[in-house]
Amino acid sequence: MKMIVGLGNIGEKYAQTRHNVGFMVVDALAKELKISLKKVKQEAFIAQVQLAGEKVLLVQPTTYMNDSGRAVAALMKYYDIAIEDILVIFDDMDRAMGSLRLRQKGSAGGHNGIKSIIAHTGTQEFKRLKFGIDHPDHTPDAVVNYVLGKFSKEQQQPLADGLILAMQIVEDWVGNDDFQATMNKFN
Numbered sequence: 281m282k283m284i285v286g287l288g289n290i291g292e293k294y295a296q297t298r299h300n301v302g303f304m305v306v307d308a309l310a311k312e313l314k315i316s317l318k319k320v321k322q323e324a325f326i327a328q329v330q331l332a333g334e335k336v337l338l339v340q341p342t343t344y345m346n347d348s349g350r351a352v353a354a355l356m357k358y359y360d361i362a363i364e365d366i367l368v369i370f371d372d373m374d375r376a377m378g379s380l381r382l383r384q385k386g387s388a389g390g391h392n393g394i395k396s397i398i399a400h401t402g403t404q405e406f407k408r409l410k411f412g413i414d415h416p417d418h419t420p421d422a423v424v425n426y427v428l429g430k431f432s433k434e435q436q437q438p439l440a441d442g443l444i445l446a447m448q449i450v451e452d453w454v455g456n457d458d459f460q461a462t463m464n465k466f467n
Contacts, residue, residue: 281328281335282454283361284309285352287370287393290342298413299345299427301439302369302393305411305446306338312447322354332455337361348393349400356401367407367453368397369446371427375412378438380445382463383408407459409449411442 288294288303296304310317310327317325317340325340337359341351352368355361370393375381385405388395398404414435416426431439445466453462 281337281359281361281365283337283339283352283355283359283366284450284454285339285341285348285366285368285397287345287348287368288340289344290340294428296430297428298431299371301371301411301413301442303340304439305369305409305443305450306340308443309447309450310338322358323351324355326355332451334454334457336454345396346392347396349396349398352397353400363401363403363406367409367450368394369409369411369450370394371413372410373413373415373423373427375410375414376438377412377414377435378440378442378445379412380442380449380466381410381412382449382459382467383410384459384463407453409446411446 284306286302286306288300294300313329315327315329317327317338319325323341323343325342327338329336329338339355341348343351370391384407387404388398416422449462449466453459
């Protein structure tokens, strides 16, 4: 089984914000597959689906961004999912709006959701799909307000294009089970 984890914050206050783009990708996949996610005791909304002939667990942690790893580690244990079968989707301020980048492993790069997953799984060796959201001014207040803010009118089309491409990337990786090939195709 593969696990696709979209990072974000729960609640209406955070819906459709830049920091929730991981949730948005999972929501788009669920909508395309005509399924809905249900809350489980492992602190996440999940759905088990068949995608490209494979079992896939779609996940949105309900622990808020900064503690995402708690839900990810619990689901890995409960469903016996290996770290190499996980793909984490999250926002990246260092990429242009709507641009995507796949990585096989790496540091948190300042992203608190990724820091939490590394802390709870004990490894940096998990696949990532970084979704570009642009970068605001470099003051701390500007960054927080930016990531928790809504997408601008100018960002709507790159967001929509990025969501479509992200779904294609997920389907490609699940279908071919070769992350390097997916990276070569989409990076």
